Amino acid sequence: MTSRAPFLAVLSMSLLVTACSGGGARVGATDSAGGGDGDAAEDAADSDVADPTPPRKLDVVLVVDDSSSMCAAQNALSESVAGFARRLAELGVDARVGVTTTDMGCDPAPGVRAKGSFAGAAPLRFPPSCQERLRVACYDDADCAAAAGGEGAWRCLGPATDPCVVLPSGWVASTCRRQCETDAECVDRLGDPTAICQKLSENALDWGCVVPPRSAGCDGIGAGPTPWAEGPALDGLRCLALVGVDQESCNRFEQGLGAAWAAVAPDGPNPAQAAAFRRRDADLAIVIVSNDDDCSLAPGGEVGEADQARCALLADADAGGPLVAPAEVARRFQDLAAAEGRVAYAVVASGDSLAADPAARDAERAAFLADRGDEDHFCFNVAYICDGLAPSLWGRRYQAFVAAFGPRGGFVNLCRASATADALDQLVNLVALDQPTTARRNP
Numbered sequence: 329m330t331s332r333a334p335f336l337a338v339l340s341m342s343l344l345v346t347a348c349s350g351g352g353a354r355v356g357a358t359d360s361a362g363g364g365d366g367d368a369a370e371d372a373a374d375s376d377v378a379d380p381t382p383p384r385k386l387d388v389v390l391v392v393d394d395s396s397s398m399c400a401a402q403n404a405l406s407e408s409v410a411g412f413a414r415r416l417a418e419l420g421v422d423a424r425v426g427v428t429t430t431d432m433g434c435d436p437a438p439g440v441r442a443k444g445s446f447a448g449a450a451p452l453r454f455p456p457s458c459q460e461r462l463r464v465a466c467y468d469d470a471d472c473a474a475a476a477g478g479e480g481a482w483r484c485l486g487p488a489t490d491p492c493v494v495l496p497s498g499w500v501a502s503t504c505r506r507q508c509e510t511d512a513e514c515v516d517r518l519g520d521p522t523a524i525c526q527k528l529s530e531n532a533l534d535w536g537c538v539v540p541p542r543s544a545g546c547d548g549i550g551a552g553p554t555p556w557a558e559g560p561a562l563d564g565l566r567c568l569a570l571v572g573v574d575q576e577s578c579n580r581f582e583q584g585l586g587a588a589w590a591a592v593a594p595d596g597p598n599p600a601q602a603a604a605f606r607r608r609d610a611d612l613a614i615v616i617v618s619n620d621d622d623c624s625l626a627p628g629g630e631v632g633e634a635d636q637a638r639c640a641l642l643a644d645a646d647a648g649g650p651l652v653a654p655a656e657v658a659r660r661f662q663d664l665a666a667a668e669g670r671v672a673y674a675v676v677a678s679g680d681s682l683a684a685d686p687a688a689r690d691a692e693r694a695a696f697l698a699d700r701g702d703e704d705h706f707c708f709n710v711a712y713i714c715d716g717l718a719p720s721l722w723g724r725r726y727q728a729f730v731a732a733f734g735p736r737g738g739f740v741n742l743c744r745a746s747a748t749a750d751a752l753d754q755l756v757n758l759v760a761l762d763q764p765t766t767a768r769r770n771p
Contacts, residue, residue, distance in 0.1 A: 383422040385610035386759060389591045391584045392571045393618035394429040394441075399458035399541070399573060401718040405617055405748040406542045406566045412752035413562040419756065419763055426556035426605055427568040430618055432586045432625075433578035439551075441571055443597045444590025446605070447555045450546035451572035458573065459526060459536030460518060461485065461503040463715060465493050472504030480517075481507040483533060492707035497695035499711045505536050514538070541570045556605060580636050584616040584676075585657040585729060586624035592664065611762075612665040613673040613755055619712075619720040619742055621678065622729070626652040637709035638700050640725055654725050658732035673758050674733045677740040677751040679713050679720025696722050716743030735761070 392402060416423045426446040434442045441448035462482075464475040467489075472482035486502035487493055493502050508514050508525035514537035515523045526538045546567035557565035590596045592606055606612070621640035625631065629650030631639050643649025658674065665672040681692035692713060699711035700721070713722040720742045730737030738754040740747050 383420050384759075384763065385422045385607055386416070386424070386613055387592075387606055387610040388423060388425040388613045388615060388755070389588050390425055390427045390569065391588045391591075391614070391616040391618070392427060392429055392569060393582060393584070393620060394431055394571045394573050395582060395618075395620060396455060396457035396573045397619055397718055398617075399454045400539070401617060401619065401742065401748060402570050402573075403539060403542050404717060404745075406569045408749040408752050409562060409566040409569060411749060412756065413560065413565070415753070415756045416562075416759075417560045419760055421759060422558075422610075423562060424556055424558040424605070424607070424610070425562055425565050425568070426591060426601075427550075427565070427571065428587050428591050429571050430582040430584045430587055430616075430620070431574075431578070432583040432590065433581055444587050444593075444601075445598055446550070446568075446591065446601060448550050448568070448571060450543035450549065450567045450570040451541045452543060453526075453540055454538055455573060456526065456528060456534060456536065456538075459505055459538045460514075461505050463500050463719075464502065464504045465500050466502045466504055467493065475504060476506070480513075483507055486710075487707050491705065495699050495708055495711050496702075497692070497699045497711055499696075499699065501707065501710045507532065508535055508537050541572070543567060543570050546570070554604065581623045581625070581631055581639055582618060582620045583622065583624040584618050584726070585622045585652065585654060588614045588616060589657055589660055593660075594664075608668045609670070611670045611672065611759070612661060613675070613759070614661060615674075615751060615755055616676045616678070616726065617742065617748060617751065618676075618678050618723070618726070619718040621721050621723045622651075622654070622725040624652050624657065624725075625650055637706070640721070641697070641701055651725075654729035655732040658729055658737075662733070671736065671762065672733065673736045673755060674730045675738045675740070675751050675755045675758070676723060676726040676730050677742045677747045678723025678726045679718075679743055680722055680727070680739075680741050682714050682716075682741065682743055693722055714741065714743035717745055717747050718742055 428444050428446055429441045431442040436442045436445040439449040464472060466472050466484035469482060469484050472484050476482055482504045484502060485505055494500055511524045514525050515521055518537055518539060520539050523537055523539050525535055527535045549564040549567040557563060557568055590598060592602045594602055623639035626645035629645060631650055642651055644651050644653040646653055661672045681689040683689040683692055696711060696713040699708040702708040712719040714720050727739050730739050736758055738758060740751045740754060
């Protein structure tokens with residue numbers, strides 16, 4: 329990686345030359361008799377000396393999973409933006425943030441971010457998959473009512489036969505959905521004043537409580553010629569972070585690493601965007617928020633329908649598989665930044681075991697992999713490793729990706745309630761470690 333030593337060395341030499349030359353010259357001044365420059369030097373000594381270091385620039389590619397279980401995580405991410413912008417401003421960082429999705433299978437369309445494109449619109453509503461559910465082992469609605477203590481009407485969703493209700497790993501694959509009739513009961517149940525009773529059909533069995541996307545006031549944001557956020561407040565980023573959810577067949581291979589690279593690759597699918605977005609004097613950061621693991625394909629790699637549910641378990645291309653090696657993608661970003669004398673950072677919020685004990689964590693990881701890799705029981709493909717802000721798979725490939733960045737990489741467990749804020753904070757912390765210190769002289 330490239331350090332800041334060359335920049336600081338040039339800065340130090342420049343200051344040394346100025347000091348040795350007598351330091352009297354001003355922009356636009358000419359050499360003349362009368363000693364006017366000496367008066368200017370005295371005036372400067374009695375005033376604030378401007379910080380000689382220009383604002384540090386940071387270009388951020390934010391990749392947000394648009395699968396159907398990411399509704400709460402997207403809202404949380406949107407709400408985390410204000411604190412992120414404030415902390416960057418406190419560091420004096422001039423940030424620019426472009427947002428895309430993990431979708432590399434669908435073609436970009438108006439309002440839809442795919443294949444690394446930034447242009448997109450915040451959703452007006454979430455689909456029924458975002459309705460509140462309890463993860464309960466149920467075979468019928470009566471099991472749900474019993475688990476909820478008899479409060480309200482509940483509907484059992486998911487598999488209703490062994491061994492698919494509770495998987496060998498212990499993961500509960502069935503859920504219970506609270507039915508509703510009024511918005512007021514959803515506000516009371518979820519404790520959120522924006523909650524509604526979603527009624528997308530005439531069938532009351534489909535009604536459920538949901539918190540809509542935080543997209544009020546987002547009309548038109550992201551539709552301009554520069555569909556990214558920049559400036560001290562990162563205006564519009566809270567809207568851009570809401571990418572919506574879609575589980576069409578072309579969305580199912582979630583390729584966060586591939587999408588991040590496609591957003592800025594000079595020879596990728598978005599060359600004009602990459603050229604306009606990337607500033608040659610800016611460091612580069614990649615932030616990925618996904619409850620799935622990465623399934624980015626290597627050039628020429630293919631994944632069939634039979635493997636889509638266990639795609640991230642397939643081998644890398646260097647081992648004869650279809651997936652790109654995470655370390656290879658990390659190297660691309662590092663080389664792209666280093667070519668311009670800059671550095672690259674990476675932070676990912678994805679899933680992992682929540683166990684504090686290392687042995688218990690390893691056991692949960694092994695059980696998760698056994699379920700996901702079981703080819704005899706397709707229902708085992710619904711196994712996750714943790715639940716919380718979003719039910720999440722183990723992000724093994726994402727962990728390998730950030731590990732390749734060494735001290736400039738970080739991983740956050742998406743199942744924790746504060747995961748999105750923690751991921752953005754971690755990026756700020758990593759940037760702060762590289763922040764050059766500058767002295768200011770005051771009167």
